[in-house]
Amino acid sequence: MDDxxxxxxxxxxxxxxxxxxxxxxxxxxxxxxTAGTVATxxxxxSSTLSHHLGQLERAGLVHARRxxxxxxxxxxxxxxxxxxxxxxxxxxxxxxxxLAVLDRPxxxxxx
Numbered sequence: 001m002d003d004x005x006x007x008x009x010x011x012x013x014x015x016x017x018x019x020x021x022x023x024x025x026x027x028x029x030x031x032x033x034t035a036g037t038v039a040t041x042x043x044x045x046s047s048t049l050s051h052h053l054g055q056l057e058r059a060g061l062v063h064a065r066r067x068x069x070x071x072x073x074x075x076x077x078x079x080x081x082x083x084x085x086x087x088x089x090x091x092x093x094x095x096x097x098x099l100a101v102l103d104r105p106x107x108x109x110x111x
Contacts, residue, residue, distance in 0.1 A: 001082035005060075009083045012059035017042065017052050025062060025075045032065070032074030 001009075013019060020042055025033060039049045053073055056062040060079030064071050 001086040006083060006086045009059045009061060012055045012061060018056055021052060021056060025073060030074055032072040034070045034072055
């Protein structure tokens with residue numbers, strides 16, 4: 001994933017409702033959840049949900065499929081995995097020394 005694609009994904013994730021949508025969809029796996037289920041659990045009207053799902057879909061983080069008369073949404077592995085990998089390259093969780101810099105006090109500016 002390049003910086004532009006990552007920026008689009010981060011922009012899509014910049015709204016609390018969209019983060020909640022991902023939190024709801026993650027445990028559902030590839031089965032996903034119907035739009036109605038997501039709307040009910042979040043307590044939002046369908047037009048609001050549609051807007052937020054559209055943002056996530058355009059960023060490649062979720063995908064929709066028709067199942068009978070329902071739209072089912074699930075996390076899109078081809079979009080979510082590259083974003084996770086992008087973050088892992090920046091903040092390598094296997095290398096504690098990279099995260100340790102966050103715990104150090106700031107250096108004193110000299111100049």
